[in-house]
Amino acid sequence: MLEPQPTRSEAAARPELTREMLEMVFDHVENGIYLVDGQGVTLAVNRTYEEMSGFTNVQLVGRRLDEMVGPDNLFSGSASLLVLQRKGPVTATYSTSTGRKLLVKGRPIFGDWGEIRYVINTIWDLTVVQYSQKIDADTARSQMLSEEDIITCSEKMMSVVDLALRVAQTDSTLLLSGESGVGKSLLAKLVHRSSERRAKPLMQINCGAIPESLIESELFGYEPGAFTGADRRGKPGLFEMAQGGTVFLDEISELPLHLQSKLLGVIQDRSFMKIGGREPMTVDVRIIAATNRELMDLVRQGRFREDLFYRLNVVPIKLPPLRERRDDIPLLVRYFADKFNRRHRCYKQLSDELVQRLQSLPWQGNIRELENLVERLIVTTAEEIITPADAQLEPQEPELDPDATLGEMMARQERTIILSAWKKHRTTRRIAAALGISQASAARKLKRALESDIGAENQS
Ligand SMILES: Nc1ncnc2c1ncn2[C@@H]1O[C@H](COP(=O)(O)OP(=O)(O)OP(=O)(O)O)[C@@H](O)[C@H]1O
Ligand SMILES: [Mg+2]
Incomplete structure (x- = not known):
């Protein structure tokens, strides 16, 4: 369909985008902009970028990125170089030598022959003002999170990062889910860093790694003389220490039921009782929870509170596994x-x-x-x-045993698989889930494998 053509007088009235306007926008947008050519040479950076990075135009323009990246060099890494290698968009976070944390989205601009003419990087500042409050020894496990970079070019993951950045600006509770090692902890840090709370502490606790008897005092702290054996001076909990910032509850599925209700209270009223306390304590924190298990399944099994699940699941963010x-x-x-x-x-x-x-x-x-x-x-x-040989990725040739039937050899293979699944997952429920078999059959196979394992050991 044809667009209605502007009349002559309308066309004359439409203001033109001048070079002056473009330069003004370039320098005054809230994001940093870093423009690179197809050979990785810096063409221009805007003023916001200069402020964010602490570098000046003069230091960067005309220089090749591969000469500026490296240990003890200006940059720890370069999204532009990744864009040039991959020939597609890339999202990455980097630390600058001045201790700032930046989120960079690099986009290639292609020429007529499919070659990359430019890479345009848009940059957000995610710097956290370091939290310096002393953390006492037994809180060591709920330490400040260390800094790591996020790298991705997959559409799925980039939309996850985009969603996380959008909700970071609100105070919504987030539930990050996904298999172990997909980057949940990393994303939690990104959310904190890109939120208004970035200057306040980010405190994390792994609910699965701390003995059940200690979780309550780790989370909520206790008053002086709260119980025998307690520190005489009392102890602040994680929520108190995170005041104004973010609490990251990792492996939330492992939180004992009685503490699940206490956590629900914190989410609803933003207040809680310290152990041995008389007055409720009010806190202002954003809560991020993470899980690598299906919380809804646990709800059905009565092992996770349904009301807490819905309170946490306000903004669910699912990180795709690497194979996807x-x-x-x-x-x-x-x-x-x-x-x-x-x-x-x-x-x-x-x-x-x-x-x-x-x-x-x-x-x-x-x-x-x-x-x-x-x-x-x-x-x-x-x-x-x-090479693949160094990585020992060559498919293992199954050993042919001339004295065994196919059934016997397959039983041996199955035993090996079951035992390594057991080493990794430790419970029959998780083995069953990982291998796609029922828990009953996982239990039966494991029992058999362990028995023959002991049998084999005794023989040798
Ligand atoms: N997109 C990414 N780019 C670079 N490194 C990544 C990325 N995602 C994850 N990593 C790295 O992989 C490791 C695992 O990530 P992370 O600890 O965030 O996973 P997780 O989902 O929290 O795992 P778990 O459930 O076991 O706690 C970390 O060393 C992290 O820095
Ligand atoms: Mg983690």
């Missing part, structure tokens, strides 16, 4: 290889064939597993180029 965003794998491999090469002062690369092979693996342990593998390969491989 395989295009992130080459990018992450390069990023981790770079990171560990610097850390271990070496220059090794993973062969294209190896990266391809890595892209087809299931990655049950997600990014943590990939990160660990890349570090192990960098540290243990003698060669400069690491």
Whole structure:
């Protein structure tokens, strides 16, 4: 359909976008802008970027990014270089040498022949003012979160990051879910850093890692003389220490039922009783919870309070497992290889064939597993180029036993699988979920495997 054409007088009245206006917008938008050409040479940065980064135009323009990235160099990494390698958009967070944390979204602009002409980076400042309050020894586990970068180019993950950034600006409670190692903790930090609360503390606790008897005092603290054996001076809890900031409750599914109701109280009234306290204490905190289990299943089993579930699930954010965003794998491999090469002062690369092979693996342990593998390969491989053989990814040939039937050999394989699942998951319920079998059959198979394991040991 044809657009109605403006009449001559309307066209004349329409103000023109002048160079002056464009420059004004360039320098005064709230985001930093960093413009790079197709060879990775810096073309321009705006004033907001200069303020965020502490670098000036003069220091950056005309210089190649690969010369400015590295340990003890201006940048810890470069989204533009990742965009140029991947030939697609990338989201990344970086620390500057001035201790700032920046979120960068890099976009390629293509020329007529499909070549990248420019990379436009839009930058957000996520800097947290360091929380310096002394944390006493037994709160060591609920420490400040350390800084790590987020790297992704997958559509799914970028929309997760976008959603997280949008809700970060509100005080909504967030529930992050996803398998172990997908980046929930990392995302929680990003939300805190990009929120108005960034100058206040981010306190985290792993509800699954702390003995049940200690969780209540960790979370809520106690008054002087609250119980025998307590510190005489009393102790602030996590909620109190996070005042004005964010509390990150990791593995929320492991919170005992009686504390689930106390937490519900905090969410509803923003107040709670310290152990041995007489007056309720009021807190202003944003709550982020994370889980790698289906909370709804636990609700059905009566192991998680339904009302708490709905209170937490105000904004559910599900992080996709790595196998559902395989295009992130080459990018992450390069990023981790770079990171560990610097850390271990070496220059090794993973062969294209190896990266391809890595892209087809299931990655049950997600990014943590990939990160660990890349570090192990960098540290243990003698060669400069690491191949699938170095990574021992060659499919294991099953050993043929001339004295055994197919059924016997398969039973042996099954035993190996069950035992390694047991090592990893520790409960029959989790084994059942991981292997896609019923819990009853997981229990039966495990019992058999363990018995024959002991039998085998006794024989040798
Ligand atoms: N997009 C990413 N880019 C770079 N590193 C990542 C990314 N996602 C995760 N990582 C790294 O992978 C590791 C695991 O991430 P994280 O601890 O956030 O996972 P998680 O979902 O909290 O796992 P768990 O359920 O076991 O606590 C960390 O070292 C983290 O820095
Ligand atoms: Mg975590």
